[in-house]
Amino acid sequence: MPPSAAATPPARRRTRARGRESRQKILEAAARVAGERGYDGATIARVSKESGLPASSIYWHFADKDALLAAVVEASFELWLGRVSLAIGATAAEKVRALSESVARAFRESPDFLRLGLMLALERRSDELEARRLYLRLRHEALDRFVGELLDERSMMSVADARRLVTYALAGGEGILLAAAAGDDDVDELFALHATAVLHLADVLESGAAR
Amino acid sequence: MPPSAAATPPARRRTRARGRESRQKILEAAARVAGERGYDGATIARVSKESGLPASSIYWHFADKDALLAAVVEASFELWLGRVSLAIGATAAEKVRALSESVARAFRESPDFLRLGLMLALERRSDELEARRLYLRLRHEALDRFVGELLDERSMMSVADARRLVTYALAGGEGILLAAAAGDDDVDELFALHATAVLHLADVLESGAAR
Amino acid sequence: MPPSAAATPPARRRTRARGRESRQKILEAAARVAGERGYDGATIARVSKESGLPASSIYWHFADKDALLAAVVEASFELWLGRVSLAIGATAAEKVRALSESVARAFRESPDFLRLGLMLALERRSDELEARRLYLRLRHEALDRFVGELLDERSMMSVADARRLVTYALAGGEGILLAAAAGDDDVDELFALHATAVLHLADVLESGAAR
Amino acid sequence: MPPSAAATPPARRRTRARGRESRQKILEAAARVAGERGYDGATIARVSKESGLPASSIYWHFADKDALLAAVVEASFELWLGRVSLAIGATAAEKVRALSESVARAFRESPDFLRLGLMLALERRSDELEARRLYLRLRHEALDRFVGELLDERSMMSVADARRLVTYALAGGEGILLAAAAGDDDVDELFALHATAVLHLADVLESGAAR
DNA sequence: AATGAATGAGGATTCATTCAT
DNA sequence: AATGAATGAATCCTCATTCAT
Structure with missing residues (x-):
């Protein structure tokens, strides 16, 4: 009416x-x-x-x-990326820690947008959604950028390992977001555990004994 | 007549x-x-x-x-839980490793059902979905069971810590599933990293230095 | 289900x-x-x-x-008619009064059935309903019976007038039922007025000055 | 765009x-x-x-x-009310007669709308219909208006009696409509009887001997 | 004397989208 | 730079009815 x-x-x-x-x-x-x-x-x-x-x-x-939702994804992603401060630090450990922290912060601050992203990622329909394609592409680009930041100096980690580490860091964050959506409410503790885990993995990977 | x-x-x-x-x-x-x-x-x-x-x-x-999808959730969850073999092992480390592995296997084997679960968890509509409620409840119960399995003997971990660990293990698995849905295809490597991470966290938590 | x-x-x-x-x-x-x-x-x-x-x-x-509802109509009508005690009395006035009273009572006692009847009467669909036909027929027969009871002796009223009077008495009762359904709650008073009115009309019709 | x-x-x-x-x-x-x-x-x-x-x-x-049918009720009622010319007349008897006549006319002219109204009034469902509520309210208002028209000068009738009389006049009209729907086709004669009856009741009520 | 299961037709309502202004 | 009005396809769900057991 x-x-x-x-x-x-x-x-x-x-x-x-x-x-x-x-x-x-x-x-x-x-x-x-x-x-x-x-x-x-x-x-x-x-x-x-x-x-x-x-x-x-x-x-x-x-x-x-579809175009509307793609625009939403684009705008929101930009905002979100802006919030993820660069991972600065002298040593690799510092940089990894900074990365963990900024990811945690970014996740806590934009849950709405991220939920949309995760839902889009989970979609499996035949008619490909532009909004979904865009989200996946932007996520990928962000991942690349994080890898770059982690590596730009003389690091002992291989590019492949750095990518693995960053992928794990991101996936873990997304998993925690999901757990939060599922009602596990000690999100902060989970992020703390995650930080510890990622730092440890960085260690492992750097010392060459990687998986 | x-x-x-x-x-x-x-x-x-x-x-x-x-x-x-x-x-x-x-x-x-x-x-x-x-x-x-x-x-x-x-x-x-x-x-x-x-x-x-x-x-x-x-x-x-x-x-x-709604009732149909709730029934789907219930039946699928049962099947899925059946697939997650109990975490057996003498030492805590063995049990944690067993847990990680079975979670990884279960995730790799029932991606369809889990995707539905994750989508339901992300929903945030005003008219509450019975299917969603049920999924969350079952997920919670499964989590409880895992905690129980991890603890039943003289463990040095507190109940709270065990719950944290299991929650992190599960959330990580879900995050990896998501990453897979998003196109990061080295799922096996991610699960390997996850196992390493969870084991390390178990160590940390057991040695009492828990965050 | x-x-x-x-x-x-x-x-x-x-x-x-x-x-x-x-x-x-x-x-x-x-x-x-x-x-x-x-x-x-x-x-x-x-x-x-x-x-x-x-x-x-x-x-x-x-x-x-349709057959089910027709059966309902038949059974209910029978019950209802049983409740309308015969209009007995020596003088016409007494009989009219008895008629009014028993109609009033019957209406007050079977509102559910009568509501169904009225709804059926109001239906105007092309595919004729057996339930409707039956209700109308039974209503007609009841009306005839009332007319017979009013007339069986040497009455000064013509058959046509008696039929008019009875029709009016019945229609009035139905109207009052409707008014009750519409929320006018002083049903008893309306029935009292109706009795007065019907008696008066009987008078008028008997004295031959009928329209 | x-x-x-x-x-x-x-x-x-x-x-x-x-x-x-x-x-x-x-x-x-x-x-x-x-x-x-x-x-x-x-x-x-x-x-x-x-x-x-x-x-x-x-x-x-x-x-x-529901909103559509409520709108129908509203529009039709307005039209119908417009058709019921005011009850004018010097003496009470004249006014009552005018009222009777205009009601009879209005009923004969808008049988479709009135049938809908009667059906709505008879409904007794748990999910209340807005259309029904509106019809009942408008019917009530119309009744009030008629009462007002009957009383506005020095009348010997009490407000309560006037209301009774009008209610009876209206209910009778509705009953006759119903009888017509039920196949009693001498509607004109019934309205004539009704007019006589209402006039008589007015007399009775005015002379104070009211029931 | 009943009843589980099935079914095509139709119920109200919402969908994404278009178009004339 | 907008927006009232329209629309065919799809949505979930209920209808009266049938049939094999």
Whole structure:
């Protein structure tokens, strides 16, 4: 049924500006909804209600639902990456510790976006989703960047090992996020354990005795 | 209304038996579909086509979609738990190693069911899903059982620490499953790293220096 | 879904007796349900749940839904008519008064059945309902009987006038039932007014000045 | 997404206007169908076919079936009330007679809408219907208005008596409508009797001898 | 005398999307 | 830069009914 005109029609401003604003509102609403109910659950109607804009307006800003969610993924990922401070430190141990910590922080700060990402990763449908493809690509790129940061100097770890380590560090973080979603609430302790584990693995890998 | 005479009295139990069979077919079809496309993607129409039974027949066996998926979760979980062989071993280290290994095996063998579980865990909708609730409860119970197995003798680990360790072991496994879904394909290596990490954490926790 | 076997399977008794019993239970359940929600709302599933018998058992006792509701109408009408004591009295006035009173009583005592009747009367579907036809026929017959009772002696009223009077008496009662359903709760007062009105009309009609 | 240039600026307000039109068409179709087959019988599919608009369009204009039928009730009631000309007259008798007549006329002219109303009034389901609630409320308001018209000058009747009288007048009309639906076809004569009866009751009530 | 199981048709409602303005 | 209105396909689920046992 017609959405019965919620807010007051705001004084006609710069149309361009309004445009950006609306787009932003839609993106935020979509991020919220998709973070809560996944790709399928993020219906256009729900995004419309949440953003206050009619469904047809969403289609003015985005080609279709897939494009909208891809845009959400892109924007959110950017924000998230920004939050993951670079792993700085003189020794490898320091760098690994810094990496662990920043991952933990980033996970604790953007649970909504990450939940969406994980849901997208789990999807297995035949019609490939652009949003999913993009998430996986960005995740991959982030992983590469972390590897680079870990290695840039004379490290005793091989590239392959560094990649393994970073992959494990990330996967562990995601697993903890999942455990949190499943109700295991001592997330902080889990992250602490994870840090210990990753440090140990770094040690092992560096000393060459790797797996 | 009443027929004039009695019918032929032959071969009893046909419909009864067929009922069980159909129920099973539906359950299997639903498990397959839901493992692939999640709760929302597991439409009744899809399950109907996959199982060969009309949609209305599905409703004879299950109250609604939620009850169907809850039944899937229950049956699959049972199967899965059966696959996780008990963690036997004399020393704590042996038991931890056995635990790691069986978790790894179980994860590699039932990826479909676990994917469904992870998707359910990530859902965050207002209308609570019975299927989700059940999955979380069963996961919790399994965790408890693992803790019990780890502790039953004179262990130097506190109950709390054992729970932490098991939770981390499980979360890590789930994270690796996720990483696999995200395209990191060296799953075996990740599980190897995970085993090393869990063993190390067990050591740390046992020596009392627990965080 | 399968109704999960509610009551204990009662000790196998005379099958014939059980048959009548079941039929009765179904009839009562159907009367209740149909009195509450009308013909369309009286679904076989609802009657099944209310009676405790499976839907297929209902079809063993009744050819189809229409036949079931027709049986309900027949049985209920009989009961109802039994409650309307004959209009006895020496003078016409006394008889009219007796008629009014017994109608009022009967209406107050069988509201469920009467509601069903009124709903059936209001139906206007192309596929004629047997239940509806039967109700209308029985109502007509009851009306005739009342007319007969009013007239059997040397009355000054013409047959046509008596029929008019009885029709009005009945319609008024039905209207009051409706008003009650609509929330006008002083039903007793309305029946009192109605009695006064009918008596007056009897007077008018008898004195020949009838319209 | 944004087209490169502006479109031609001609003839505004077409879709807007069509919207009202469609809504009206749906409302009319629904009134027709519901008047014929009641609430349950008024399926969305039927209304869709009758109105010429697809089912999904009906849901653009109305939240759900209940809201649609409530809108039907509201619109029809308004029309109906408009038809019941005010009860004017110098003496009470004249006013009562005018009331009777206008009620009779209104009943004869809007049988479809009234049948729907009566069916709604008779419903007794657990999930309360908004359409039913609205009908009852409007009927109540109309009753109040009639009472007001009957009383506004120095009348010898108490408010309570006036209310009784009006309630009886209305209930009688409804009963006659029902009798008509049940096949008693001398509706005009019944209304004549009813007028006589109501007039007499007014007399009785005014002379203070009220029951 | 019953009943588990099945089924096609139809129930209300929501979906993503389009189009004229 | 938007948005009211529309729409066909799909959603979940219920319907009356049948049939083998």
